[in-house]
Structures are given as structure tokens and as C-alpha cells.
Amino acid sequence: MAKLKKLEDFRDEIDQCVKCGGCRAHCPAFGAEKHEGRVARGKIALADSLLRGDVDLEEKFLLDMSQCLLCGSCYAQCPNKVHTEDIVAATRREIANRKGLSTFGKGVGTILKNQGVMNLLAKGGGAFSKLLFKKIPDQSGLRLRFPAPFISSDRTLPPLTAKPFRERVPEMIPGDPDMPTVLFFTGCGINYMYPESGEALLKALKFIGVTVLIPKDQVCCGLPAVSAGAAATVESLAEENLPVFQKNSYDYIVTACASCHSGLTQIYPGMGDEFGDLKEKVKDIFVFLVEHGFTEKLAALPQRDNPIRVTYHDPCHLRNHGITKEPREILKALPQVDYVEMENAGTCCGLGGTYSVYHYDTSKKIGAKKAGFIAESGAELVATDCPGCIMQLQDSINHADEKQRAVHILDLVADVLPE
């Protein structure tokens, strides 16, 4: 049985925080709202107080715990390597456990209950038409990310596709028998919003002769539900994905979504031994491509005239796992790309799972900073490796009245490969 850790299981981790306050320099939420309750050190003190029974689940406590993007920026810089993002997620589960899901974060629980959401959607408040939203399973992370009644009308969103990615492609695309076989874990972003990026991935893998499995029965990784504190949802999604991982035969699982990568390699392995080998099996697509000679193949393509100036945004969920070199390597090898590094490429875009839904104002402030760095870089395109980031980056750029476009690196890769 897949089981997420409880808050009390984090006792030792909580004690590891020595309150040095170093996180104040790196937390995007604290950077936008200078309150100690926003920053990792404050949240750990609060989680500790909750475990000790020194604080109730009062409004301010819930607010502070909701004000975290789970981006792990604090972890990346923490001298004692305290996983505050895991502690906050566990605290949210604890809140849900004690008070019920619906009391947390203006009603995340409501969204989980399908009927309720559908009714609200039917009232027509959302960014999506009822018809399209119907195609998304009840438990998909997208439902948590876009709970229609709460989505700000101010937000620009990509259109949902009429035909999801997994319905467009066969479950197996054979390649060169000497090359490895991979299972493509598509994630909801690519499946419902950016299917062309999924197709680009297939094109890239075909280019080097890799056999690809795209099982139709895979479901959401559950990361947005982690963000929402919905333990049961995460656990049931993991259990649904488990047979997909077990019954198929492949060498690696590849992802083209930083959040899915984090879900499979950081969250799942903590839920039971049966998920233990995911840490080794799951590879970000660019890590996989670099390891399989893709860079050299790109470099051999003829350089294009008038290259496009492109910069890269590090998704938190790759940066935290040390994946920063490979996406850049691919970008720099692309014949149509003039790569430029932006300042603060590694800071959070401000999306943070369900964060931007409930704290859109703060999320916008964080996004505005990022949009500024993108503009200063002089790039025409900001490329990244996470559908969530792409969505947030584009929204931030639009709000800043800038002209750049946010794209998946895979889209740029597909442009230069033969049909």
C-alpha cells in the first residue's frame, strides 16, 4: 500500500533546522511578502509547535502553511539540508486530516469532489469550457491547478486540447533494437495542454532510434495533490500508476515535466518499497538524450542563419535534483538557437502547484521578477522543461507587457529534426 509519511515522521528533520534564517535569502514567497511565517524557518517552527500542541489550526497558521510553493529553493541553500517542502506538504496533510480537506486553502477539498466542481463549472465561471474539462479525469493535477471557480479571470491560460496526447499516439512506437526502450510518463500538462511537446519528444526519441511505450492507463503523478495536502488522492494515484510501471518492460521511464519527475523520484519512493527503484529508473528527457549521444547529433546539423536568442528557466523540481546542465547543453547544441543565460535562471517562476490558484497576487509578484530577468536577458524565447512553468512564465510575461514566448525545449528540438 502506498503510504505518504505523516508529519510526526518528520520529527528529526524538523529538529535539523537550526533557525539560522538563511532561507530568508532564497524563499520566493518571503521575497514577495516579508513575513517570517512565509519563510522555511517560520514554517518549521510552526510545524514543530503543531506537533507539540502549542498552536491550533488557526487562520494565520493555515495561511502561513498555504504560503509555500514547495519549490525547494530553501532546501537547495540550506546548510543542514532540511526538506522544508516535504515538511510543509506533510503539515498540509495533517491539517486535512484534522479538519477535513475543505478547510484548507479556500476549499481544495471541494475541487476534489467531482460533482461539486462540475456544478460550479457549469455556472460558467472557468477558463475552460465544461466540455473540454470533462475530458480531464477527476483526480488529474490540472483540476487542482485550475479549480475553475477560483481561477482569476486575470490569468492567461493555454487552451485545452480537444484530443489529449495519449489518445493521439499508439501505446508502442518501435525503434532500433540496439537502443533502449523507454516508458514515456506524459503527465497532465503535456497530455491536456501541450500535446505538441509530447509529439516533439517522440520525434526526438525516434531520431535516435529509441523504442517508446506510452501506456494509456497511466494517470496524474499526484504532485498537485501533494501541494494541496490531499494524501488519499496522492496515494491512490500512485497505486494506479504502480502496475503501469510494473507490467511493462522497459529500461527507463522518461519525463518531460519537472513536476512529474519530482513526483516519481522524490514523492513515490517515500511511499513504499515497491516504488524504490524509481529513483534510478526515471530520467528527465534531456538527461536521457544527453546520455544517448543526442547532443553530438544536434551539433552535426547545419547551423541556421539568423538564430533565435533563447534563454533557459530552471524548473525548481529539476534544479533541486541537480539537473541544470543537460537542458542547457541541448539548447546550446541546437542549430537555430543563440543561447543566452539570464540572471537568476534558477529562481522559482511562482506557480507552485496549487499555490498560484490561492495566492495569485503573490504568485504574480514572484512571476513579475522572473519576467524582468527574462526581458533583461534580451532573449526572444524562454525555454524550459516543465509545462507548469511554461504556463506561469507566459502569464508573467503577458502581465509585464513583454513580447517573449515561453516554450518547451522539446518544441525547439522538433523544429530542426527531419519529419
Add this chain to the structure above:
Amino acid sequence: MFDQNIIAKLQQISGKDQVLTDTADLICYSYDATQKQYRPDVVVHPGSVEEVSQIMQLANETKTPVFPRGAGTGFTGGSVPIAGGIVLGLTRLDKILEIDEENLVATIEPGVVTEDFQKTVEKVGLFYPPDPASLKVSTMGGNVAECAGGPRCVKYGVTKDYIIGLEIVTPTGDIIKTGGPTMKGVVGYDLTKLICGSEGTLAVITKIIVKLLPKPEAKKTMLVLFDSIDGAAQAVSAIIRGKIIPTTLEFLDARTLECVRNATDLDVPDAAHAVLLIEVDGDREFLDKQVQKISQIVQPLGVVETRIAETPAESEALWQIRRSISASLRQVNPDKFNEDICVPRSKVPDMIRKIEQIADKYQIPIVNFGHAGDGNIHVNIMIDGKIPGEEEKAEKAIVEVFEGALELGGTMSGEHGVGIMKAPFISLELSDSVVDYMKTIKRALDPNNILNPGKIFPSDR
């Protein structure tokens, strides 16, 4: 029960949004890097000096304790509200008001983050040297109140050497100015220096006038590994005798190196029992010569290996050993008593030997590193607080470390201050008449003992 009228008046002064009373908020302002927690009754974040003044008048009239706070990164509890009352958060006062490039002076508010200030002045070719380890988050107000130091202080001096004027609010609510933007000034007592390092017990700092230097053109980093601490310590004296004052002269002792070796995959040869991390700065053309000269000076002193960084990336790689200490120590034991004694720099090896004896006597790991160039040693007593008796042992060891430093002509604290952590030991270093002298000043300025009470002097508590 805290007087609700005080809360209402604070709300009138600074606005409802700036006054926090919910339990969750009070928890978040209850601690600093000592990890000691004391919950205040209310937290207020004033937006102007006038508000600070009104808050102090209110506190003085109602005899309510006030605890000024910056980023809460102190190591001795200087900002911790040990008597409840009001936490006075100064982080909203975070403007750099003026950078005067003609007079090399800047005027700033106390909530400005140290590194932000440094980066801002560096953009116009100026330089603010003090660099406490917490500079990415610590505030300038806190730095002044604690007289923060840092690695660069060997060459450039500490915070008080750069503060030439202040605007402060007295414990009774008066707004006064001390010093000013001139490089000289001897009219009356030097109140600016009195406030620097007074740990928030004499005044609330609301404006700071800072002296700046031209930014050095370049710097160069080298790492020298020695076969003994004596070699490293002699190297420090020899370098300075050679008329070179490096910007930074950091050392790591054998036990620290062992921790780093065990906890990281950094390249620390077994033969190395002490390390000096040396940085020189100045005109680019002189740096190679200086590094060469240092290499020559230290060569006969048991050098195992010398590494010289040619690029910023290589320099950062050399710093990795120093930066990895904090996390590495945690692998020895979970709890750390972090002291920061300072001895004359020639006495560093004597002090290290004393500390090794103390560690052996109490059978607890003590690891030492820090600023060899100015004799400021970070003594880390590593224990597991969950084991009964360990904490008592550590406390006894700390007293012996303090006594050892004092015997060598040193001090209990080079940088961190007294706060609540060292208050019980202050009489080891200061005679009764000195303490009386200080307390007379405190009583005269803060007759109701409302401003950061219980800090520095133990009996006030």
C-alpha cells in the same frame, strides 16, 4: 493577560496590518539562530522613525518590554523577547536613502539587508567590507547593534569602523542624531561607537551613516594545507610579519578537516592537519606577486599542498571546504554550542591546544575553525542533547574555553555578542566595577529597563 489597550494603541500608531497578535505570528517572531524560543505578546512593524518614537513612549509609559529585531539571525539571543512584551520588527525601514559618491558615505535605514547594501554600493565602484556569515539575510541595523564582523575584518575592521553617524530613538522615545557624515568629529562623547555593539539595549537604530571605501579592483584566493596547526598558526604570524595583510585568513583545524573529509567528497589529503584559506585583494597587478610572496613565506612551515585559484570558479571551489563545515559538523553530533572567542593572533595555537585538552577531559568533540588572521576562533562543541548529562558537560567545557581565552589575553566573544547566551559568564571577563559602569549608563538612559531587558547583564533578568 497582556494589556489590550497597548495593542489598540500600537494599531493606532502603525496601522492594524502591522500589529500581529495571533499565536502563529507570535511563534514566528519568538526565536533567533540560538533556537531559544520566547513568545512575545505582540509584534509590530513600524514604518517610520516617528512611529518608533511613539511606540517607545508608549512602552516607557506602560513599562512594557520592547525587543528590537532585524532578521533574527543572531547567535546569542540579542533579539529574542525573553520577557514577552513587544517585538519591534524594523524590516520595513529598508531604504538605501543616499549614496554620496563624492564623500564616500551612504545613509541607509536599519532594515536594509547587508548584502543588498554591498551589491548596491559595488555597482558604483564602492565597497562596504564587513561580511558576517549571515550577510545574505542579516540587516544593517542588526549588524550595527551587534557590531558584526566577518572574514574580511582582518584587513578592513569590523562594523563599528564604518559607522560614522546614527539616528536613534532613545528608550524614552526621543529621536536623536549621533555623529554625522564627516570623517572627523570630536564634539562630545562618541555616542555612535557606544551604540555600535550595544545589542539593542540603549537605543533603537533608525538611520545609519556608513563610511565606504573604493572597491578593490580584484582578489585572489589560495588554499594552503599544513601538516600541523602550529605550522598554520606560524604562517599567519609570518604573513603579517612579512607586511602583507590578507583580506581573509581563515583556518580549519584537524578535527574540522576530519568532519569535512567524512561528510563530503572534497579533496582533503590525510596528511593535512590544518588549512588556511587566504584571500588578497587590491590592484590586479599586485595580486600575483602577493600570492607568490605568501607561498614563499609559508613554504618552510610544513606545507602539504598549496592551491591557487586562477578563476572565480576555482576560487569558489576553494571556498567549498570552508562553506561545507556547517553541514559536515552535523554528522558528528546533532547539537552544537557555537562560541566565538578571540585571542591575540599569535596565541591561536596555544588556544587550540587548550581546547583539545578540554575536549579530551570531557570526552566531547570540539571542532575549531574561523578567522585566524584576527585570532577569532569559532569553537564548536558538538553534543547530542538527547543524551542525559551531555548538555551539562558542554556547559562546563564552555566555561573552561572562556577561561582559557581570557588567560591568553583574549575575550569571550569576538563577533556574536553577549545577549542571553553569554550573560551568565560576563563576570569572567568584566570586573564588577566595569559592569557597574555599563549598568549605570543603561539605567540612566533606560530608567524603566524596557529596552531589550535581560540582555548582556544577567542580574536584570
